[in-house]
Amino acid sequence: MHHCFLIRNADVVLTMDDDRREIKGGDILIRDGVIEAVGQGLYDDDAQILDGRGCLVTPGLVNTHHHLYQTLTRAVPGAQDALLFGWLKTLYPIWAKFGPEHMRISALVGLAELALSGCSTTSDHLYLYPNGARLDDTIEAARAIGLRLHATRGSMSIGESLGGLPPDSLVEREEDILNDCIRVIDAFHDPNPGAMIRVGVAPCSPFSVSRELMRDSAILARDKGVMMHTHLAENDEDIAYSLEKFGMRPGQYAEELGWTGPDVWHAHCVMLDREEISLFARTKTGVAHCPCSNCRLGSGIAPVRPMRDAGVRVGLGVDGSASNDTGNLIMEARTGMLLQRVYYGADKMSPREMLEIATRGGAEVLGRDDIGILAPGKRADIAVWDMSDVEAAGSWDPAALLLAGPMIVKDLFVEGHHVVADSWVTTIDMGGTLARQKALALGLRD
Numbered sequence: 178m179h180h181c182f183l184i185r186n187a188d189v190v191l192t193m194d195d196d197r198r199e200i201k202g203g204d205i206l207i208r209d210g211v212i213e214a215v216g217q218g219l220y221d222d223d224a225q226i227l228d229g230r231g232c233l234v235t236p237g238l239v240n241t242h243h244h245l246y247q248t249l250t251r252a253v254p255g256a257q258d259a260l261l262f263g264w265l266k267t268l269y270p271i272w273a274k275f276g277p278e279h280m281r282i283s284a285l286v287g288l289a290e291l292a293l294s295g296c297s298t299t300s301d302h303l304y305l306y307p308n309g310a311r312l313d314d315t316i317e318a319a320r321a322i323g324l325r326l327h328a329t330r331g332s333m334s335i336g337e338s339l340g341g342l343p344p345d346s347l348v349e350r351e352e353d354i355l356n357d358c359i360r361v362i363d364a365f366h367d368p369n370p371g372a373m374i375r376v377g378v379a380p381c382s383p384f385s386v387s388r389e390l391m392r393d394s395a396i397l398a399r400d401k402g403v404m405m406h407t408h409l410a411e412n413d414e415d416i417a418y419s420l421e422k423f424g425m426r427p428g429q430y431a432e433e434l435g436w437t438g439p440d441v442w443h444a445h446c447v448m449l450d451r452e453e454i455s456l457f458a459r460t461k462t463g464v465a466h467c468p469c470s471n472c473r474l475g476s477g478i479a480p481v482r483p484m485r486d487a488g489v490r491v492g493l494g495v496d497g498s499a500s501n502d503t504g505n506l507i508m509e510a511r512t513g514m515l516l517q518r519v520y521y522g523a524d525k526m527s528p529r530e531m532l533e534i535a536t537r538g539g540a541e542v543l544g545r546d547d548i549g550i551l552a553p554g555k556r557a558d559i560a561v562w563d564m565s566d567v568e569a570a571g572s573w574d575p576a577a578l579l580l581a582g583p584m585i586v587k588d589l590f591v592e593g594h595h596v597v598a599d600s601w602v603t604t605i606d607m608g609g610t611l612a613r614q615k616a617l618a619l620g621l622r623d
């Protein structure tokens with residue numbers, strides 16, 4: 178097994194470093210999972226050579242919001258055209274049939290899809306644990322495929338009988354939730370640079386857990402030094418619920434319960450108003466922008482332009498495979514760029530800026546300075562895009578990948594490991610995984 182690679186002579190290396198350097202005819206030398214050098218004319222006797230001619234090289238993409246377990250429930254007929262709350266109510270009874278194997282296989286497929294779209298690091302938000310399912314199942318899948326995972330221990334505690342949205346069978350006791358958060362943090366969380374697994378604490382949303390659990394989760398996360406994540410201000414229904422039940426907007430609710438700060442990131446934030454945007458900027462609170470899911474559920478267009486202008490940290494997320502229903506991160510970036518243009522104008526979101534959000538931006542949202550940038554000393558998470566094939570042929574500017582470029586990566590390195598080679602996932606038995614997924618999905622239909 179090679180621990181040393183030299184990517185040589187790439188058409189362009191888009192570094193995303195502090196000077197946003199773009200190196201024509203660029204090389205990258207990788208050793209033991211770390212980038213040793215970035216430049217031109219590099220040489221190493223021991224390295225396995227990867228010919229970069231005709232290719233664009235970028236940092237591996239970072240996905241800041243997903244529900245990997247949903248890969249088994251894409252395009253479910255009853256949920257195809259529903260709004261958020263109706264969509265959830267259609268899918269809850271199906272998810273209630275899941276067990277550990279559904280979680281693991283579903284995650285494997287979702288992770289493979291991410292890897293093929295150039296993503297080297299993903300977060301995951303798992304908030305239901307039926308039939309013995311555990312966060313461990315998703316972590317096992319990430320270890321098998323070799324992607325970096327920020328697994329968040331989600332939760333729901335307010336069932337239908339208490340006026341919540343989920344069925345009572347899918348909610349847990351708050352004491353059990355907090356105890357399992359402690360268990361998975363102690364078992365899996367790695368705070369060190371280069372960590373392949375980090376764990377976060379993530380009540381599903383303000384409308385599926387109590388005030389107390391929101392507050393206690395924040396206290397627990399800070400005591401353990403891990404990050405916090407939830408859904409916030411996703412659509413009009415969400416705002417109306419917050420005003421009616423809590424008598425305040427979501428941003429204020431978050432602030433009151435300790436859910437702002439550099440160790441917090443919220444998914445969606447489509448409906449943040451001007452004051453909430455400045456609250457997030459002031460407190461360094463992060464946002465996972467999920468444009469395809471927001472389109473799919475008709476939620477709206479998140480104010481990414483004003484957020485970025487105000488200094489809010491923004492990353493990109495594919496969201497769950499049931500509300501997208503694909504999980505292709507480079508496609509997500511293209512959609513995100515286009516949507517900001519719909520709302521703010523063609524000169525308000527360049528392909529380079531959205532690619533920055535999808536790489537360096539996501540890394541910042543997840544609290545990492547060791548990935549998202551191609552520079553010596555950073556971890557070797559690298560995506561290589563073939564710009565010589567049909568989708569990019571005729572492009573004058575490879576770095577404008579989101580305007581003209583492939584939607585599948587050619588090669589992907591994660592911690593220096595060659596996870597995707599020639600657009601093929603090398604680390605798992607993909608055929609066997611897909612066959613198993615098909616069988617499990619069929620079993621859910623009765």
Ligand SMILES: [Zn+2]
Nearest residue numbers: 408444496497
């Ligand atoms: Zn979500």
